[in-house]
Amino acid sequence: MTHTSIPFDNSYAQLAPAFFTAQEPLPVTSPALVAINRPLADDLGMTLGEDAELARIFAGNLLPEGAEPLAQVYAGHQFGGFSPQLGDGRAVLLGEVVDKGGARRDLQLKGSGRTPYSRGGDGRAWLGPVLREYVLSEAMHALGIPTTRALAAVRTGDIVYRQEGGLPGAVLTRVAASHLRVGTFQYFAARRDTGALQRLLDYASARHYPGAPEPGAFLRAVIARQAKLVAQWMGAGFIHGVMNTDNTSISGETIDYGPCAFMDAYAPDQVYSSIDRQGRYAYSNQGHVIVWNMAQLASALVPLMPDEDAAVADFTHAVHAMPAMIEAEWLRVFGAKIGLGAPSEDDRALIEDLLALMAESGADFTNTFRALGHGTAEAQFSDPARFAAWQARWHARLETEEGWRARMEATNPAIIPRNHHIEEMIAAAVAGDDAPFHRLLGVLAYPYQEQADAEFLTHPPAPEEIVRQTFCGT
Template sequence: MSTSQHFEHSFHALGSEYVTPTAATPVSAPKWLAWNNRLAEQLGWPEAWGHNEQTLITLAGNGQFEGSQPGSAAYAGHQFGNYNPQLGDGRAILLGEWRRPDGQLFDIQLKGAGPTPYSRGGDGRSPVGPVVREYLMSEAMHSLGVPTTRALAAVATGDPVYRQQLEPGAILTRVAKSHIRIGTVQFFAMTRQGKGLKELVSYVTQRHYGAALQKAQALNPQATHAQVLLNEVTRALANLVAHWQSLGFIHGVLNTDNMLLCGETVDYGPCAFMDTFAAGQVFSSIDTGGRYAFGNQPGIVHWNLSVLAQCLLPLIDEDQEKAVAVAQKSVDQFPTLFTDIYSARLAAKFGLDAMRDSDHALIESFFSQLEEDKLDFTLAFRWLTEVANGNMDATILESLFTPSSGLLNWQTQWSNRRLQATSASCEHMKTANPVVIPRNHWVAQAIGMAEAGDNELMETLQSRWQDPFNWHAGDEQFAAAPKREEQVHRTFCGT
C-alpha cells in the first residue's frame, strides 16, 4: 500500500542486533474486529490506510505497507524475580515508526502476526480474547489519563490458535512511544555487548528524554546519557504506578520485560480493575504467590528500577563506587516521587486542595473501611464526588451504591476536613473519580461475543469508555458493580 507519508526506522538503523528482519505470516480469512478512527486521526494516519479492505489485509500480515520494515526485537527480563536471558518479541513484529503531526514518534507493531526468531517454539499467534482485552483496556486507560500503549486496530485471522483448547486467532495493531523495555537494557548488559548497550542507552535517552538530557548537560557537562535515563525513567515509572494505584488498576505481571522505558503501560494480559477494594488483590492466575498484588505494585516497580540501575553502572561512571553512588541516589528518589505524585492524585480524589500530614490517617481509615465492608472502589470515590458537589439526587448513583454505616461515620470526619477546601477542589473530584472503568465482567462478555463473531458489545464499550468521568444514559449497566454471578476472580495471559 502506497502513500506520500512514510515510516521511519531509527531503531532498525542501530543494527540487526537490535531488530531482526521478520515477515508476518499470512492468515486465511482476515476480518475486522475494530478500527480506531480517533487514534488514526491523532496519528495523522493516511486515509488510504484507513478502514478498508486493503488495510485489513495488510494488518493481518497478508500484505505490507510501503516503506515498512518488519522486524522483531531482542530483550531479556526478570519474570517473577527469576532472570531469563533470552525472551524477545515472540509474537510481535515492529513495522516501523510513525511521526505524528506534532513531531512525536510512535512505534507501529503487529501483535500475534506469526512466529519470529524469538518465539522459542511458539506459534507467534494470539487468540481473540487477549487482543480484545488489550484493545479495550488500553484505550480505556488512555481515556482515564494513564500513560499507555494504544490500539489502532484489531483483526480476526480466521485461523484457530491452540492454547488449552482451540480458539479463534486475532492480531492487534499496537502503538507506543517505543517498545524498548528494561529487559532490552538487560539483554545488552548481561550479554556483555558494551558497545550495543551504550548505543541503546544513547538512542533511548535522546528519543524520549532529549530535553532532560540537554538541561542536565547544561548544568553539568559530565552528566552521562545513562545517568539522565535512569533519573527520567524513575520519574516516569513513579508517575505511572501512582496513576494505577489511584484507579484500582492491577497490571498482574510486572516483570522487567513488561516495563517500557518511555513510562507507558504495556502488555495487558492478566490485568484487571478492582471491584471491591482489597490491598492484597490478585487476579492473575499465574501470580500464585501474590508478588504483583495491588498493594505491592509500587515496591515491585522500585525493584525493577534497581535492576535497570545495575545494568547502567558501567555507563554512569568508570569508577564503580562513584557509579553505584550515583545510581543509588537516582533509584532512591522513587519512594518520594511516588508518594508525592500519589498524594496529589489522592488529594484530588478526596476533594482536598493539598495533602497534609494529618490527612494520611483519614485516608487510611477510608481504605480500611472499604476493605472491611467490601465496598466497591470506584463507586465509593464517585459517591464522595457526588456528595461533595451536592449531586446525589441528580444521578443514578444512589441506586448503585449504598454506603455502609462505617463509611457514613467516616464521611463526617471527611466533611469537617473539607470545610477548609476551596470550591475548585469539588470540580477536581469530577475529573479524578471516574463514573465508569473497564469492569472485568464487561471485558469478559465482550471477549465471549467477539469469539462468536459478534463485535457489537466491543464497539459499545469502546465508545462508552472514551468518556469515563461523565454520566451517560445507560450507566445503570456500565457504572454498576458486577453481580455475584458476574464477578471475575481470575484473569489469564492467554497469549
C-alpha cells in the same frame, strides 16, 4: 480508490543487527477488520483505504510501503527469575511514524506469527486477548494515564490452540512511544556488550529524555515517570498483573495488557493474574515492584560508568529515593480523589482511614469514590456509623478547599472496563457478535461522564459474575 499510506520514519531499524531480527509478519488465511481507530490514525498522519485493504495490512498479509519489519530482542526478570534472552515472540515492529504533535510512535503487530524469539510458541494471538487489550488500553488513555494505544484489530480466519481448545485468531496493532523496556538494557548488560549498551542509551535518551544523556540522569528520568505512572494505576484501581522488567517501558507508558484488571471491591492484596501464584504483583505491591525493577535498570547501566563503585553508590541513592516519590505521587492522586487540590502529609491518615473502611466493607473502589462527590457513598459501607464519623472529618477538611466537587468529578471515573463486562464482550465476539465490543469502546471513551444509556455498565458484578482470575493469551 484511496489506498492506505503510513508516513514511516524508521529509526530503530537503523541500529545494529544485534538489536533485532529483520522479520516480516506471517500471512493469515482470511483477514477481516474488527476495528480501526480512525482518530488515532489521523493523529499519526495516516491515510486510510478500504476495510479490506486495512485488514490485509494489519493482519500482516500486505506490507505497507516504507515499513521495515523487525522483531526486537530483550531480556527480563519474570516473576523475579532472570531470562537472558526473551524478545518479540509473537510481534513485529512495522516501523515508526512522527505524529502530528512531533512525537515518534511505534506501530507493532501483535499475533503476527513466529519469530526467532518465540521459544516454542506459535507466535499467534486469539481474539479474546486482542479485544481485551484494545478496550483496556483505550480506556486507560481516556482516563488520562500514559499507555500504549490500539490502532486496529483484525480476525485472521485461523484457529489458535490454547488450553481452552481451538479459538479464533486475531492480530492487534499497537502504538507506543517505543517498545524499549528495562529488559532491553538488561539484554546487553548481561552480555557485557558495553558498546551496544551505550548505543541503546544514546538512542533511548535522545528519543525519550533528550535532556538526560548520561546514565545517572537517564535513570532518574525513568524513575520519575514510573513513580507517577504506578501512582496513577493505584488511583484507578488498576492491577497490571505481570510487572516483569520486560513489561516495564522506558517511556513510562502502561504496556502489555495481559492478565491485568481493574478492581471491583477494594482489596489491597487483590490478585487476578492466574500466573501470579505468590501475589508478587498484587495491587498493594505495585509500588514496591517498580522500585525493584528500577534497581534492575540501574544495575544494567552501571557498566557504562567509568567508576563503577561510585556509580553503584549514586544509582543506589536514586533508587532508594523512589519510594518517597511514589508516596508523594500517591498522596497527590488520592488527595484529588477526595477533592483536595494540594494534600499535605496531614491528609494521608484521612485517605488511609477511608481505604481501611472500604476494605472492611468490600466497598466498590470506583463507585465509592464517585459516590463521595455525590453525597451517596454511605450505601457502600457495612458500618454506616463509622463511615459517618469519617465523613464528618472529611467535610471539615473540605471547608478550606475551593472547587473540590469539580476536582472529584474530573478525577473519579463513573465507568471503568469491568472484568465481567470484558468477559461478556469476548464471549460475544467469539460467537460472532462485535456489538458489545463497540459499545464498550464508545462508553469508555468518556469515563468521567454520566451516561444514562450505559448506567448498567457501572454496576459491580453479581456474585455469579465475579471474575476471580484473568489470563494472558499465550
